Amino acid sequence: MIEGTILGKIISLTGIDIEKEIATAVISKIFGNQNDTEQLVSRAVEEICSRITKTIDNAFMKEYIADTNTVAQLLVEYRLRHDDPNHQMDSEDAIRILEKISSDALETYNRLKRFDNMEGIFACLNIGSLRIICLKALSEYEESYGNILENYANYHGDWAKGAANKLVEITKGSVGYMGYFNFDPLSSSNPPSTGNGNAGYTVTYDNTSGAQLQFYNCFADLWAPTQREMRKIILSEKIKITNPMYYAKGPLGYYLDREGMKAYAKEYDKFVAKAESDRMHFLRDRLDHIEEMQKLINTSSESWMAVSV
Structure with a gap:
């Protein structure tokens, strides 16, 4: 099930719980007690690519996705500091940390959004959804961030719907057509052809x-x-x-x-x-996963686009 993957959980929980739960509760649901988030975005992309039997574009991952892992790591660190009864953060520290995470996430989001490949779309969905949590946390400290959250969640939801359709389109193109041979008793060749390489x-x-x-x-x-x-x-x-x-x-x-x-x-x-x-069965195995992802994205997109703080 796609919903049980790292990316699936991030998309689902930021969509379903973003208005019902405080930000740190959503972060806890996504990451649990794990602290090994250094390569979380990379692992999220690799996990989905493994499900759909797609070879990872390692050059793309190294150049464009490696730096995105810090956003998830910093969000978890924020949650740990926020929940630590012995070292409570004051609001100024929290806002400063969250603003830095939000800024980094937005920069990464805009950088990745221009790519139409699977790895880029998966990473962009990941980062965009994590930024929504970050803005939710900021809105809990300052009401003015509520408007920013609403605008960004609506924008991300609209983009994500288009991205979900693109994922299906790319997947359909991942399998070529059958070879062709004219099995024709009236062939004029002598002897008749037995076929070609395909x-x-x-x-x-x-x-x-x-x-x-x-x-x-x-x-x-x-x-x-x-x-x-x-x-x-x-x-x-x-x-x-x-x-x-x-x-x-x-x-x-x-x-x-x-x-x-x-x-x-x-x-x-x-x-x-x-x-x-x-x-078609070979292709359907891939499409089943991607169409499940599409439904998940569309459901969360409706929630993001309906955010009202």
Whole structure:
């Protein structure tokens, strides 16, 4: 469940509880008793990318996201100092700390908002939601921050809705289309083509199994870590060719002749349909997570846009 991830909790709790709870209570719900928040934003992004089997863009993470981790860390430190009965902060200290966190968060938010990649959107959702908590805390000390909270929460909610749609759009584009091969008995080539690098068939022969036909197709996983892993090959079950008139041997190996292609045309069509179903299942595994995230974002966005202090 996306709601149980770090980012899911931040989005959900800042949306649901931002008006009902004091800021330190929301911070406590999100982070619990954990103090290892130094890499929290990075871990939040990595956790979601792992769920959707997306290879992390490490160069982007290092250049643009590494510095964002301090916002979460400082919010937790603020909560710990706020709740420490032996070292109570006065309001001036609290406001000074929170204003610095808010300023850093806004700078980071604006820097990340221009990126349309998954890592940038996840990090921006994270930082933007944490800034809402920060402004909520400031509004508890000074009423004038209530207007800033309302304006920013409305702005972030509107942006987040668009970002949620963008996440779905990017995910849909992460899986390429199936390969194409014209399995045509009327092909003019001699011998008929057996396919290409992305789609086609093979005919193999040995004395034990005889002649066997196997169809193949593939699609590209554009989020795979390497070029080699990007190509997802789908194979049919091997089909025993019982009629020796259906195949022949050419200079490049065995192939189906025109009668053979006619005989197995329906089998090929069935395979293509199943291969497309497999591709869609692969994509659906990713979309299930992202569409769950989209619903979560949209729900919290409605709450953010309705904030009234």
